[in-house]
Amino acid sequence: MRRFEGQLAVITASTAGIGLSIAERFASEGALVVISSRKQKNVDEALEKLKGTGKVKGIVCAVNNKEHRQQLFHFATTVAFPELEFRKIDVLVSNAACSPYFGETLQTPERAFDKLFEVNVKATFFLIAEAQNFLTDGASILIISSYLAFNPSSPIGIYGVTKTALLGLTKVLANELGQRKIRVR
Template identity: 55%
Template sequence: MENNNNNNTSSSKIGRRFEGKVAVITASTQGIGFSIAHRLGLEGASVVISSRRQRNVDEAVEKLKAQGIDVLGLVCHVSNQQQRRNLIQQTVQKYGKIDVVVSNAAANPSVDAILDSQESALDKLWEINVKTSILLLQDASPYLTKGSSIVFISSISAYQPPSGMAMYGVTKTALLGLTKALATEMAPHTRVNCVAPGTVPTHFASFITDNDTIRDSILGKTPLKRLGTTDDMAAATAFLASDDASYITGETIVVAGGMSARL
């Protein structure tokens, strides 16, 4: 299991904004998803984490429990209808409600140009990055509490899809529109917002961050002169999901060290 960059947030340094709340986070046993679960858990939430692999689930559950976090871990490939429904059903069976949903699952099966992409790759990109976010909320919506919060995890690539990840970027652009559309549909009882991470060294982004030339190019375009951390993304997500953002819906926060200022 990867090192989840700076996953050492101390509970003494943060509040307890999620005391008594239940948060479901998809693709949450590594990287950004794990850090989000960790942060929400430190702030008092009961967190429901998931991954395609049982081993990853077990390892992540052990780490979170060691921090005193109440956690339920389940295997869930978001494109599997039964596993997706089981994720929601098991959550409701144990906790009786859902206060927060963070849709973090994503795939990038191809580095081909858009017009060179195979249909199977296009199908997977749309299914994992967009369609399953909608289907998950269809399953979860009957159990969302008044004042609940949805957060989609998009990407800085949503604003300017990069070469080699262009179609991935396009699907992340779709999440920006989905955020606005659902914010209207789900108001006033549920808020819907989005976080667009910049470049963060995780297993998912390793083909970018492990390349010195690409990494240096990104740093050169980043006013804060560093890459992001998973904790940076977790902090922004926790803010949007919390009552501190109770008058914010339909918005996207770009967490990219100032890169968006140059787009």
Template identity: 55%
Template sequence: MENNNKSKIGQRFHGKVAIITASTQGIGFGIAQRLGLEGASLVISSRKQKNVDEAAEKLRAQGIEVLAIVCHVSNPQQRKNLIDKTVQRYGKIDVLVSNAATNPTVDNLLQTPDSVLDKQWEINVKASILLLKDAAPHLQKGSSVVIISSIAGFNPPAAMAMYGVTKTALFGLTKALASEMAPNTRVNCVAPGFVPTHFASFLTNNDDTRKELEEKTMLKRLGTTEDMAAATAFLASDDASYITGETLVVAGGMPSRL
């Protein structure tokens, strides 16, 4: 998105403060950019200082207000620091997008080492809960949480079995948190289809696999980070003020559920 898009897409997040985890590249960066172009003050994070600095520079070049913080979501101190620094700078939190995930294995479930199962559970599911524990006291009335899951959560594929299972868990987590955090905070979920990012490169860089995935969609194309950002921005905004506990599938019509 170019800077001139700022005028085209409205200012739904003017005066709002948005934290996006794992937001220095791919879908997370796309979401941060969209919310920033719509007026949000952004707090971006990822595990590496270099990535955080580079992403912040790109966003600031588009006139976006950014606080950039290193945060490995499975590290309690870094999670707490992310929230503390946000509140010190801005005094509140209006939007929290939980996007961090890991998929370190292509093993079958029963062949996956315990340590890898733990790591996936820790980062893909538990970290969202622990982050919200720290953030909850600072969330404003009318605030919004968006959890990023995956189409893989509906039918976990063999090569990404445990990843898929953790993404299934996020559908349940969305429902549970929506009930618990109502009426002041809405909690929704986005389930992206396949998007060619660094994270998904093992799938989308192979021409045959890519074609096969495109054929599975009704729209005959893979998703873009902008597609995911637009859906997330909608759910996070007041345009979705009567929507909570829901999962929005953004997958070009790929089979998900009835």
């Protein structure tokens, strides 16, 4: 059974690792999938790997760049699958994250601290905020966190703290968007 037949799924940071596996699964389940990465080379390589899995298109998107996020949603809903008229998004997966520092937590450089919160928390928040007008009624939003959200620890303590923040964001958005029949997990 293809559970996502004809549904549109947009997945950030989906050219390797967990994101690529998520994209592959959605495509194999019949979804129209839009993958993204910060680098065109990564998008091209992932599209090649996913060839034959299903309908998959890709675009460059650094999630901490507002213009890129806007281009992602425009591409997904109007360009990626031209055989369809304007199409709303059924599933949004926020998978992008970074971890630029390894070491003692209180030794985290300010620049690394800012980057961690910018990409892991702020970009997820604005990705979802900007996606609202592109989501179907009954859409699902999946925010990828980590087991470190429950027990942040060195050598990537602040990374874990950002993942803890994502759990809080998931809870508040599940309540607020749930009133609009949008699931947030």
